[in-house]
Amino acid sequence: MDREMKNPFIILSLFFLLTNQLLSIEIELLTSAYEVSYGDVIIIMPKSGKYFNVGLKSFICDNQERKDMVLSFNNDLMKIRIPTDLDVGTHFCKILLKDNYEGNFSFRIIKKNKLYDEPDDYGYNPDPTKNKPKPINLSNQTIPISYRKTVFIPTGGYLNENKENCSKLHKIDGIFTDSLVNNYPEWTGVTPLIGRFSNLYLDYCSSDRILYVMNDWRLGNGDYDTNTCYNEFEFFTENGAKKWIVKVWNNFTKGTEVFLNGVNVSKDTNYVIGGRYGYSKSLLVDTPHTLWEFGIKTNTGLFTMRLYRDEVGWLDYTPKVRVVCNDEGYGLIYEPYLVTANLQDNGITALINERYIPIGGIQGMLVEPHTYSGIIAKDSIVIYDKDQKRIKNSTCQSPHKIDGKFTNDSLIKNEWKNIIPAEGRYSLLFADYCNGILYILNDWKVAKLEPFQPNCYNVFELYTGGGSEHWGIIVFNDPGKKIKVFRNGVDVSDDKNIVLEGAYGFDISPGDTMPNCIYEFAIKANEGPWHLFLCDPGPSSFCDDWEGLPPREWEIFCFPRVQDENNKPGSYSPFVFSNSGDSIELIFGNSSNYNKYFAKKVKLVIEYDSTCCTFKDAIPITTNSLIFNSSFTKTVTENKITIEGVLDTTKPCGDIAKVTFNTHPAIEPTRKCKITGKIFLANNTHYIIQSQLPEVEVINLQNSGQEFPLSYVSMYPNPINKGNDLTITFYNSPENSYEISIYDLKGKIAVNKTIQTKSNALSQTTLPTGILESGVYLLIIKSKTGLIYYTNKLIVVNN
Known part of the structure; x- marks a missing residue:
């Protein structure tokens, strides 16, 4: 009887359970992105209503529980991060809420090539030195761009069917304004360009020649200081003729700053509509975040958003501390994707894609900061240089030979002679167009040393045909590696109908006296507006950060100096005189502009002879320091001191450290006691350049023998005119053989002579000065046993 009574209860329980499941209420969801890559974040929210306030019960993806993907969940939205264990392709997910609400959505993982290794807090670290991806290395790999999305945006978006007077659809107020036309929010119907951190909206109202821009910076969910934070855009319009920098401040009083070709036009209504x-919330993100909106007047043509940077995000698991920004970019981060668009009378054809030359740069390489822009036509090619100067050359100027040289032989006379180059900061760009073939020669002026061939190369990122063709071109220094060319993400290197040749050379360019790196290529490209980006070997001439490469020898730029009578660093001297037990102080500093080496860190290795001096201390310089004192480190081992620090890149020169030694008698009186070492410069990861420090010889006067009284030796004239003989006179010298040497301030012997003298008698000799340049020298007289008897400063002047 009991068993019979239990069965109906079981059946009833199952009935209620099944009924409860059948009564699940499906809600419609909005997502911030459909096409994603590993590590990307998707924001999910209800299309309407506050269904999320009931709480999350379960998150299922591909029929498996995946709460590990959930970054955060609140009453308004949920964030998930795409894990690496999911396959490329489409995935179907379900959000199960309490009270039987559920929602479904899907996303597609595309095979984005990770051109950079993102730090864990990429997008959230306010320090600009840490919030960039690491530089990539392309020396042993060639990666095509895979993420590329093109959209067409009719004038006024899809709401403005007659494509006229679309300005009525916009109000520059920094929000998606409600009900401007037909009760629709502003920007409704305009397809955004979805980047890593932002949704970028563009609308070109051709009747008014106004470009409207809305940066829906969905990352910016933090708390930002209104007095210091801003959004900055750098872009080109009208096929590169106009270069814009637009800075929209969070502070309404500061407003919007606009620079056009370097001129402040912020108040000029002929160019600026407002910012x-x-x-606030946006069309895709229903929680408040940062938005920036502006409008400018410009004509049709190619538009390229070269860079735009905005405020960092706030991690859900960190304290929400107010972010304070500065002009150096603290508190901001760059959108890593590149945006181009063709502004036309009927709307915009826009493109967003990954970069061949990413924001983080390329290991060991130097990015040309200027973007070459212009128009390619059948009869002419136009380029704008770093000063926005328009340069126009006729096409088919000369036959070309792709050999990495300014060819001048029996077949081709003075190749490129009639082409006016466009000047960038580090390069001269020569371009010619003939019968559909684009010829490029990059005269890379920075690399004055022959690069390391096995792993050096030049990267070109190129748009042609009004942006319809996106090229990634790698020309290798190694002649055994052929040119690699990608067009719109497809490897076309072996297609002879598209790619002719590419070559590297180390040649002297016209008007120069020293050879430079030269990279040359030829491709079949369409006419129309074009843009070109460059990345080439840096001054170190090593093109990666492989630590197996030895540092390259470079010119001396650092030397030790003694304190002068005012306790300030004096000039370098190859000798320091001391009595046993005294302390000597040497200041190591930079004499020339180190910025030309594009270094980030410095290491000073000092070696000394412990038989005649002992290391006492090494401290950073308090004034005119070349390094940040907070980064100063020292390591002391036997006979060696190593000092490291981060270079202050705002200073061209300065001092690194003050090192103190205690002196004591050497084991042998005649033994030389030297202090020497090396200076190393580093890029972001390892030391790439080294120089030998000029040595200093410490002379212990207590071991140098009985020094002459000054009356026993004379030298005249002093100062002396170059070319005259210097006369040395001895009176009653205690020995009969001496060596007289004149040293320059690098410690090298310029004049040397051995003389014989008579004891207790007058002796005289002369030294020629014709080979000496004007300057300061040191004269030293030693006995045949090496003991120093006389030192004096000699000044040589021109007649």
Whole structure:
């Protein structure tokens, strides 16, 4: 009887359970992105209503529980991060809420090539030295771009069917304004360009020649200081003729700053419509975040958003501390994707894609900061240089030979002679167009030393045909590696109908006296507006950060100096005189502009002879320091001191450290006691350049023998005119053989002579000065046993 009574209860329980499941209520969801890559974040929210306030019950993806993907969940939205264990392709997910609500969505993982290794807090670290991806290395790999999305945006978006007077659809107030036309929010119908951190909206109202821009910076969910934070855009319009920098401040009083070709036009209504910051929800993100909106007047043509940077995000598991920004970019981060668009009378054809030359740069390479822009036509090619100067050359100027040289032989006379180059900061760009073939020669002026061939190369990122063709071109220094060419993400290197040749050379360019790195290529490209980006070997001439490469020898730029009578660093001297037990102080500093080496860190290795001096201390310089004192480190081992620090890149020269030694008698009186070492410069990861420090010889006067009284030796004239003989006179010298040497301030012997003298008698000799340049020298007289008897400063002047 009991068993019979239990069965109906079991059946009833199952009935209620099944009924409960059948009564699940499906809600419609919005997502911030459909096409994603590993590590990307997707924001999910209800299309309407506050269904999320009931709480999350379960998150299922591909029929498996995946709460590990959930970054955060609140009453308004949920964030998930795409894990690496999911396959490339489409994935179907379900959000199960309490009270039987559920929602479904999907996303597609595309095979984005990770051109950079993102730090864990990429996008959230306010320090600009840490919030960039690591530089990539392309020396042993060639990676095509895979993420590329093109959209067409009719004038006014899809709401403005007649494509006229679209300005009525916009109000520059920093928000998605409600009900401007037909009760629709502003920007409704405009397809955004979805980047890593932002949704970028563009609308070109051709009737008014106005470009409207809305940066929906979905990352910016933090708390930002309104007095210091801003959004900055750098872009080109009208096929590169106009270079814009637009800075929209969070502070309404500061407003918007606009520079056109280097001129401040912020108040000029012929160019600027307005700009405004906002902190509100958007069409795709239903929680408040940062928004920036502006409008400018410009004509049709190619538009390239070269860079735009905005405020860092706030991690859900960290304290929400107010972010304070500065002009050096603290508190901001760059959008890593590149945006181009063709502004036309009927709307915009826009493209967003990954970069061949990413924001983080390329290991050991130097990015040309200027973007070459212009127009390619059948009869002419136009380029704008770093000063926005328009340079126009006729096409088919000369036959070309792709050999990495300014060819001048029996077949081709003075190749490129009639082409006017466009000047960048580090390069001269020569371009010619003939019968559909684009010829490029990059005269890379920075690399004055022959690069390391096994792993050096030049990267070109190129848009042609009004942006319809996106090229990634790698020309290797190794002649055994052929040119690699990618067009719109497809490897076309072996297609002879598209790629002719590419070559590297080390040649002297016209008007120069020293050879430079030269990279040359030829491709079949379409006419129309074009843009070109460059990345080439840096001054170290090593093109990666492989630590197996030895540092390259470079010119001396650092030397030790003694304190002068005012306790300030004096000039370098190859000798320091001391009595046993005294302390000597040497200051190591930079004499020339180190910035030309593009270094980030410095290491000073000092070696000394412990038989005649002992290391006492090494401290950073308090004034005119070349390094940040907070980064100063020292390591002391036997006979060696190693000092390291981060270079202050705002200073061209300065001092590194003050090192103190205690002196004591050497084992042998005649033994030389030297202090020497090396200086190393580093890029971001390892030391790439080294120089030998000029040595200093410490002379212990207590071991140098009985020094002459000054009356026993004379030298005249002093100062002396170059070319005259210097006369040395001895009176009653205690020995009969001496060596007289004149040293320059690098410690090298310039004049040397051995003389014989008579004891207790007058002796005289002369030294020629014709080979000496004007300057300061040191004269030293030693006995045949090496004991120093006389030192004096000699000044040589021109007649």
